[in-house]
Amino acid sequence: MALVRWQPFQEMGDLQRQMNRLFDDMVAPADRRDGVGALFSPAAELEENEDAYHLKLEVPGMEPGDINVDVTAEAVAITGERKSEQKTENKGMTRTEFRYGKFQRVIPLPGRINHQNVSADYKNGVLNLNLPKAEDEKNKVVRVNIGQ
Structure with a gap:
């Protein structure tokens, strides 16, 4: 050794x-x-009321055509790409702190939704999704047994 x-x-x-x-x-x-x-992940906010879930996603600087939303009964998948502006300077240096590239977010939902009636709105860099709850989720009551 x-x-x-x-x-x-x-x-x-x-x-x-x-x-x-x-x-x-x-x-x-x-x-x-x-x-x-470089990849980035946009901020998201999910709220719930009696009839629906409301999802807000922060995607500033993008066009609605650059964002794809796929909805299932249990989750929302949002993908997109923020394209960079190609600038070149002959003299000096160009520096950017903006983030460009593709993103993907899959957000699981706390309950089932009626994914046929989802509506979307994009305004001022914020994507708003209205996700109506499925009828069986709205009236769902669960009995809890208390055992000794």
Whole structure:
């Protein structure tokens, strides 16, 4: 058995590289790490009332044609792409902090909906979905047995 010299600073460097890779992967997956098409996830808000669920999704700077909404009885899947404006400057540097690229959000719903009667509205960068509840969900009463 050979003796190996312990090199704590090398191990710290390895740990730092692993942590950097972990945080890089959280911000942009390895296949999209070039910064051009970094993924983003729009903010969403879900509210419920007696008759429907109301879902709001924040997608500023997009056209309604760039957003796809697929609805099932149990979930809403929203996909889209924010396209970047191609600007080039001969002198100087161009810097942008806007996020461009594709996004996908699948939002599970707390109850079943009537997915045939979903309506959508897009105004001022906010997508509003009205998701009417299924009739059997509206009148659903569950009896709870209390045992000794």
